[in-house]
Amino acid sequence: MARSTPFSLILLLALAAPAFAQAPAPPAAKAFRLSWIEVGGGLTAPIFPGEGTALTGTVQARVNFFAALALELSTHSPGSEGFYDIHMRLTGKRAGPASGFFTVGGLGVFETRHVAEFRNTLPTGDVVVYPAHRYSRITKPFAMTFGGGARFELSDRVTADVGGEVWVGEGTAFAFAMRTAVMVWIGPRR
């Protein structure tokens, strides 16, 4: 139950859209239609104070429920294991080709790997065979993330995100992550 409390907060924060998300569009702004789905990738550089930094590739997908509200899932992984990041994203109105965004969500760990067959020979000569299989694990979010940045429209279907996040676990900010990603709009427009 203790793990579920932060997500209530996430929802409250998501519902309380910031002013930039509520402001009406300026009359001069060009009307554009979002896609439901965006996919893309980029780089994430988490900095762990006192421990060092890392640079990982990021793959992410975004579902745009509305122009200002989206659900985003990212994986920060050098291979078959790493962090995942699921968060709500509030995007402000465009100012030229750019718009600001704010994210809040949770951070967890995922892992998937092939486990080779293992044979255990008992003293009696019987052999217990553990078949090869794929082991997969995903934890519940163990930390919250708060972030923000700017989105730049590179073309009709391509945007670039530049921003940062702070990762907070057990009441302490244990990492800061710089993020950049290129997203492509796919599928029908909303």
Next chain:
Amino acid sequence: MTRMNICRACPLFLVLSALAACQSAPTAPTVIEAPGVAPVATAQPYVWDSADELAAWVSNGVSTGPVSVAGDGAAAVIRMDLAGGEAKLHGPDLVPPPNDVQAVVMRYRWVDPDQAGGILISVYLRPPQVSDQVGIPRLFPPIGRDLSEIRSGNWLEKTLMSNGSSRPPYSVRYLLFTLYGSTSARPTRPVQGALEIDWIALTR
């Protein structure tokens, strides 16, 4: 963005968060059973004494080591050349498997005993079904550290018992003896003598 639209989106986020904790279930292991030994009729139930009965332990294609059957009739013995290394005596299948075995009794002696050596004797009681979760009971003769008795060369009749890791009664499909001689002599040399087993019996 209307309140209704927001409410429509939030449950999806809740569901995704709730799902975000799972682990693949371990694959159930399978067991490749060791080769069995055909059952042999015995004059007394669960007692192997005659040459034919003892031969079922030795000449079955499964047992290994420097063992043979010597003698005839009730005077026959299983003979193990201790200098030849470890032996594994795989007993015949018990059909049906008894489920009330209390202990294993055997009569044996060390012929031409090595006064610097010892013999490790143990027997596994193989249950009808095995898995990685069920331990296989192992019994030992109550010899302890005093080797003078076994080194005397006299016939010994001993009840093999658990060292505490298992308790009777046992369900047994077959017995598997491991026999090994060793010596503390320096310089190192093979242990001398032979182990003779006159008979083996189960007590129920």
